[in-house]
Amino acid sequence: MTNLLSIGECMVELAPRADGAFAMNFAGDTFNTAWYAARTAPKGLTVSYLSAVGDDALSVRMADFMAQAGITPVLARRPGRSVGLYMISLKDGERSFSYWRDTSAARSLADDLDVLPGLKAGDMAYFSGITMAILSDAARERLLSALTRARAAGVTVTFDPNLRPRLWPDMDTMRHWITRAAEVCDIALPSYEDEAVHFGDADPAGTADRYSRAGAGVVVVKNGAEAVLLRTPQGDTQIAPPKIAKVVDTTAAGDSFNAGFLVGILSGEDAATATHRACALAAQVVQHPGALVPV
Ligand code: AMP
Numbered sequence: 469m470t471n472l473l474s475i476g477e478c479m480v481e482l483a484p485r486a487d488g489a490f491a492m493n494f495a496g497d498t499f500n501t502a503w504y505a506a507r508t509a510p511k512g513l514t515v516s517y518l519s520a521v522g523d524d525a526l527s528v529r530m531a532d533f534m535a536q537a538g539i540t541p542v543l544a545r546r547p548g549r550s551v552g553l554y555m556i557s558l559k560d561g562e563r564s565f566s567y568w569r570d571t572s573a574a575r576s577l578a579d580d581l582d583v584l585p586g587l588k589a590g591d592m593a594y595f596s597g598i599t600m601a602i603l604s605d606a607a608r609e610r611l612l613s614a615l616t617r618a619r620a621a622g623v624t625v626t627f628d629p630n631l632r633p634r635l636w637p638d639m640d641t642m643r644h645w646i647t648r649a650a651e652v653c654d655i656a657l658p659s660y661e662d663e664a665v666h667f668g669d670a671d672p673a674g675t676a677d678r679y680s681r682a683g684a685g686v687v688v689v690k691n692g693a694e695a696v697l698l699r700t701p702q703g704d705t706q707i708a709p710p711k712i713a714k715v716v717d718t719t720a721a722g723d724s725f726n727a728g729f730l731v732g733i734l735s736g737e738d739a740a741t742a743t744h745r746a747c748a749l750a751a752q753v754v755q756h757p758g759a760l761v762p763v
Contacts, residue, residue, distance in 0.1 A: 470734050471591040472509075473542070473584060474502035475518045475611070476599035477574035478530060479552040479567075483758065490555070494533045495759040497598050497630055500720045503760055504727030504749060506538040510735050516540035516586060520577040522549035527573070542585055549573040563719075569602070578607040584614050589622025592734055594726070596628040600645050601635035608645055615652045624733075627653035627684075628726055631662040639666065650682035655733070657726050660691040672697040673704070686739055688729060688746075690722055696747065700739050707740065709747040712755060720759040725750040 476498030482490040499517060506515040517534055521527035521543045530551055534541040552569030569575075577599075584593055593615060600608055619625045629646050636642035643666065650656055656679035663675040672689040676699040679687040689697040693715075695706040728749035732742025753761050 470513050471586055471588075472502070472505055472513065472515045472730060472734060473518055473587055473591065473593045474498045474505070474515070475577070475584075475593065475595040477519055477552060477569070477572060477577070477602055478517065478534070479554055479569060479572070479574075480526060480530070481759065482553070482555040484556060484558050493758070493760065494530055495720070496552075497628070497720075497723050498594065498596050499534075500723035500759050501594060501628075501727045501730070502534075502539050503537055504720075504724045504753075504763065505731050507763055508727065508731050508749065509538075510731075513731065513734055514540060516542050518542040518577065518584070520544040520546055520549075520573040520575075520579075521551050522573045523547050524550050527551055540586075544573075544577065544580070546573040546576055549576075563717075572602075575602045575604075576607070578603055578611040578614070581607075581610050581614050584618045584623070587618055587621075587623045590624075592624045592626060592730060593618055594626045594628075594730060595649070596630040597642075597646050597649065598630050598632055598635060600649050601632060601642070608648075612648060612652050619652060619654065624655065625653045626655040626657065626726075626730060628657040628659075628722065629663065630659075630722070631666050633666065643667065647682060650679050650684060653682075653684050655686045655688070655730075656682075656684040657688050657690065657722075657729065659722055660689050660694075660697075663689075676704070688739075688743060690725055692718075692721075696743055698739055698743050705740055705743075707743045707747065710751045712751055715754045717757045718754050719757075720761075721750045721754050723759070724753040724761075724763075 552572030728746030
């Protein structure tokens with residue numbers, strides 16, 4: 469058995485329905501990746517999710533949702549706390565998001581983290597810039613130390629910078645911790661559009677250069693409908709995503725892309741084949757509304 473351990477925050481999502489009521493779902497960047505990985509994993513690949521939840525009914529429901537989705541929950545319980553929440557508002561077809569996550573239990577996910585559970589050589593750990601953003605400085609150090617030790621023991625560490633300035637106190641702090649996280653990963657999965665804005669990269673090759681310099685052996689630079697730049701020790705390859713006539717909702721495009729890529733690599737595919745798999749999965753997701761689309 470090979471294990472993919474995704475690390476971060478899953479939240480309650482309230483999504484508007486046509487009748488004016490709200491549907492309750494569960495979502496969050498690293499969780500979405502775990503969910504798509506579990507749905508598309510071949511036999512022999514297990515997916516688990518590391519986070520922290522409270523001890524209320526909603527936290528229990530979230531853990532049940534994970535288990536039912538085929539994801540092994542690895543959840544620290546924080547008495548008296550609860551999970552984060554976001555609500556989607558729709559105006560003239562445009563979605564906007566309101567968040568209540570400042571006191572979520574997930575912020576403490578690495579407070580007492582020592583060893584990443586259930587991982588052995590050949591397994592994979594996955595985390596994101598959002599995972600880093602919600603933690604205290606001390607917890608960020610703990611998480612990076614645990615990832616570094618896992619990597620030394622033969623675990624492949626993968627990282628999506630997922631730059632979200634609103635979650636960070638300021639840009640320098642964001643850039644500092646994203647760079648620190650990049651230094652512990654084997655595979656980086658940045659999105660060019662965000663990286664250009666916040667790191668000033670002139671083109672996708674500039675983004676790949678920065679993550680290669682930090683130490684990532686494989687860098688996959690996503691770029692919306694444009695070609696993905698795949699950098700491996702063998703060189704650079706451009707891989708065009710499928711052309712889509714009507715994009716409905718790009719929520720979780722990057723998260724599902726990452727799931728496709730990681731499942732491909734863990735299945736023994738080469739990086740180019742895994743990138744094609746990633747593009748095909750994300751193409752399905754952007755043609756349907758919502759974060760978690762049955763694929
Ligand atoms: P992004 O994070 O926006 O760069 O998107 C992640 C991935 O989702 C891309 O690398 C594509 O594979 C896919 N994707 C996003 N938007 C589109 C689109 N308009 N057409 C085709 N694929 C897309």
